[in-house]
Amino acid sequence: MLRLSKMSDYAAVVMAHIARYPEQAHAAAELSEAVGVPRPTVSKTLKMLMHAGLLQSRRGAQGGYRLTRTPIEISVSEIIEAIEGPVAMTECSQAEGECGLAATCGVADNWQRVSMAIRQFLDSVTLADLAQKTPIKMPVMLPIQSVSLASISDA
Template identity: 40%
Template sequence: MLRFTKRSEYGLIALAYLGGQGDSYCSAREIVDTLGLPRRLCAEILKSLSTAGLVEAIRGPGGGYRLKREPSGLSLSEVITVLEGPLRMANCANGGECEKEAACLIATGVNRVADDIQGVLSSFTLADLIAEAQAKINAPTPAIQV
C-alpha cells in the first residue's frame, strides 16, 4: 500500500541521474541505457516532466534533457504530483462523490493524515536523493554503462 508507481520511481531515478550530470544535456537514450530502464515508458515520463517544466528538453543531435531547477528546490511532492496526479487518500476526501455519510466518518481525520504525508513529501527534495545517489554514480565503477 501507499507505494510509488513505476512512473514516479523511474521519474525520480531519471531526475536523480540528471541531477548528477550538471548542466549538460542527456538524451533519453543515454539515461535508459545507463540505468537499464524501459525506453518508451521513460520517454513518456521525461516528456511529462518536460511539459510540467521540471526539466528542459532540447531536440536534435546533442540535445536531450536537463534539470530546469536546482535539485534542492525540487520537492518529491512536486515530482510525484506531476507524474501521478494529486494525492487523494480516501475517495470522499477529494472531488466528492461522498453520498454516504460513512466515508465522512473519517474524512476529516484522513485529510489530516494526508496533509502530514504531503508534508513529508514536500520536505524531501531531489537533492536528498542525489546525495545518496552520488556515491553510487561516481564510486565503484567509473560510470555504469551499457
C-alpha cells in the same frame, strides 16, 4: 499496501540521475541505459516530467533534457504529482467529491490530516536529497498519544 506506481519510481530514478549531472543535457537513450529502464518508458516519463514543468528539452546535437530548476528547488512531491496527480490518501482528502458515504463517514477530516502530513513530508524531501547515494536522514517523529472515549467522558 500503500505504494507508488512503477512510473513514479522510474521518474524519481531518472530525475535523480539528471540531478547528479545537472550541467549536461541528457538524451532519452543515455538515460535509459544509465538507469536500466526501457527507452519507451523513459521517453514517456520524460514527457510527463516536461509537461509538469520539471524538465526542459532541446533538440539537436547539443540537445537533451535538463532540469528547469536546481535539484534543491524540486521536491519529491512535485515528481510524484507529475506522474500520479495530487498526493492524497483518499478521493475525499484531495477534494470534495461525490462519495456515497459522505453523510455517515466520519473519517474524511482525519484522512485529510494524514494526506497533509504525507504531503508536507514529501515537500520537505528535495531532488538533491533523493540524488544522494547516502540514505536520507529521517526526522525524529514523536508518537501521537491516543485519547480514549472513556477518558473524554470522565473529564
